[in-house]
Amino acid sequence: MRTVRIDRFGGPDVLTVAEAPAPRPFEGEVLVRVVASAINPVDDKTRQGAIGEGTPPLPMTLGWELAGIVVDSPTSGLPVGERVFGMSHQLGTGRGTWADLVAMPVASLAAAPSRISLVEAATLPLPGLSALQTLDWLDIRAGERLLVAGAVGAVGGLAVQLARARGARVDALVSRPAQVEVAKELGAEWATTERATLPVAAYDAVFDTFGAFATEAVADEGRYASIATQAGPVPDLSHRAVRTTVNQVREDGAGLAELARIVDAGQVKVRVDSEYSLQDVQEAHEHFLRGQLSGKIALVL
Ligand SMILES: NC(=O)c1ccc[n+]([C@@H]2O[C@H](COP(=O)([O-])OP(=O)(O)OC[C@H]3O[C@@H](n4cnc5c(N)ncnc54)[C@H](OP(=O)(O)O)[C@@H]3O)[C@@H](O)[C@H]2O)c1
Missing domain, CATH: 3.40.50.720 (NAD(P)-binding Rossmann-like Domain)
Known part of the structure; x- marks a missing residue:
């Protein structure tokens, strides 16, 4: 599977799309085929090496959020085929979401809002x-x-x-x-x-x-x-x-379920500035650095 990795800190040019073995879900986890993720300021700071103490070791996969489909659910409540969205505390766990497949704790996921696309849903969790x-x-x-x-x-x-x-x-x-x-x-x-x-x-x-x-x-x-x-x-x-x-954000499946309910009730407008495919991740980061965004930049796998 593809994953976006860095093996050194720097500008967008340090981002590379690399092949990696598919993860296997542990007890309490499901395997998600990622449809989309998004860029957040923390990804930019991590890529630059600006976080300092608490940065996961290199090489690392970046990305904090995802939306996708459950493809393996050995032990948990979320069934195969479910549309889900989730947040991974990449700095705390080293588990980046910019990858075709991500094994995530069920407690960090929720069913995605049904009124919006998975690309839109991927911009919400963090x-x-x-x-x-x-x-x-x-x-x-x-x-x-x-x-x-x-x-x-x-x-x-x-x-x-x-x-x-x-x-x-x-x-x-x-x-x-x-x-x-x-x-x-x-x-x-x-x-x-x-x-x-x-x-x-x-x-x-x-x-x-x-x-x-x-x-x-x-x-x-x-x-x-x-x-x-x-x-x-x-x-x-x-x-x-x-x-x-x-305040420091925490992984929180119940919070995501509440967000999904509010989005499906039409009380929140989701703003996507632009979409990039995974192989254009460097260009996506250059766009992020230019700023003046009218929403989030989504990475579509
Ligand atoms: N502690 C946590 O758990 C946590 C969680 C999420 C995010 N964060 C951090 O929180 C910050 C915001 O995240 P975000 O995703 O919302 O970023 P964002 O989309 O870039 O939003 C930041 C907003 O603040 C505005 N802003 C910056 N400086 C300003 C100033 N001097 N006066 C008025 N407005 C100003 C920006 O305007 P312009 O677009 O004009 O610059 C932009 O609208 C980031 O630093 C992020 O790393 C922390």
């Missing part, structure tokens, strides 16, 4: 679970005010939509004027590129996807969650009784 798990930590309730910083990015765009589905009122901080309308289309009531215009102490919760640390915007006794691990910790706000965290 940003979707990041958004869902962080909104759960923020404990967002109907009627509460949430600020999403980086609101049209992959995680931010889903966070806006999922928070709206919970009945929250959402505002958006974005990087470029063209993104203001996009944030509103996703469900933000108000969006700005100007951090200085954010209302002070106005938000019950802030979901920060890029290390904005817009701590002045959160209300006393509010909640502030960042997912920008490399930007470091959120400043201590305990003097204002604000709870803070830097």
